[in-house]
């Protein structure tokens with residue numbers, strides 16, 4: 256197992272490019288199952304999770320090849336199969352093959368993902384939606400078996416919560432269904448729009464792009480895709496917050512500032528100077544350094560403040576002037592980073608789904624443990640801001656979602672390296 260070692264207290268500066276979005280790459284790779292043939296995906300991040308998804312598809316007869324950030328996926332020889340527990344337990348997003356397999360093959364067998372560090376994360380909305388499209392879903396021995404006797408049938412589906420992957424699964428199932436599906440209270444994260452654009456390019460008929468009502472007119476077949484993965488807004492946000500926490504200045508390139516509006520609004524409220532161009536964001540310290548103002552956030556579905564940037568924002572607020580309130584409304588257990596931040600000297604009190612963060616003048620390095628992907632990136636931010644050395648164990652969590660993290664932070668002047676535990 257590797258650990259990350261950081262010699263903190265150095266102001267970050269310079270430029271860092273953003274990679275393709277993990278949470279777009281996963282559904283777009285799964286969507287290639289919908290059409291036989293050779294698909295080309297551009298700007299695919301080389302992550303533990305994207306490799307897991309391709310490995311899973313390999314077990315279903317799909318061949319894939321990397322050429323830099325371009326992945327060629329050949330789904331011609333797709334055959335029945337199952338998404339085994341061994342893979343699904345390492346990446347819940349494996350559940351994204353359910354919809355496309357049910358639509359293309361009329362059958363899918365996928366291990367239930369089970370619990371997760373940040374919450375129970377059930378998938379009943381995925382299953383209920385597939386049943387409304389005419390599939391038969393049977394849960395047994397930790398697996399969900401989806402079968403259909405004929406083509407899926409269009410239906411009106413209303414999601415009780417705007418679940419991101421449930422929206423993705425059901426749109427992918429509906430594009431090859433007979434008739435029209437209306438998906439209400441759909442999630443509208445940019446990653447979903449990336450998927451809708453890919454499907455439109457494959458010949459699907461979908462209305463309501465970027466809205467919470469998606470109307471899908473089923474077609475009998477689709478053609479292979481050639482499309483681009485959008486920039487990772489969560490990765491971009493993580494680097495912006497890291498630069499801010501070290502008192503540095505820098506530019507995030509190859510990103511889409513429009514996808515970061517909720518974060519940029521909060522960063523401006525702390526007093527930081529934010530400049531946007533078409534594909535970059537520059538962050539600067541205020542002229543008269545009065546220190547960071549404390550700012551409250553409440554996580555919400557897009558376009559609200561993203562839950563995947565909650566932990567990283569908390570790390571910044573540990574260094575602000577006064578007290579800030581951080582409310583987590585999406586996942587019931589997403590404060591695992593708090594006790595680790597407290598080891599670095601942060602002052603945080605939790606009451607239910609709210610954390611009260613009292614700013615301090617500085618953090619001090621310590622040994623801490625990563626618990627999930629975004630919690631671990633908040634520890635990296637705190638470690639970069641802290642005086643002295645910080646060691647973060649279990650960094651396999653980070654490798655799931657951040658491409659070339661050590662190289663990118665080193666490029667910004669951080670003293671950071673990986674070591675065997």
Ligand code: EPZ
Pocket residue numbers: 277278281348374375376377378379380381416417418419420421442562563585586587628629656
């Ligand atoms: C996606 O997860 C992302 N993962 C998550 O990113 C992200 O945190 C989340 O959306 C919210 O933005 C991917 O895209 C691969 P949800 P997802 O279904 O789809 C409840 C990261 O760090 N719910 O939108 O699994 C659920 O429990 C990861 O990159 C049900 O109750 O999240 C949660 O409370 C972490 N029943 C809420 O909805 C269901 O059937 C939102 O979850 C489905 C969801």
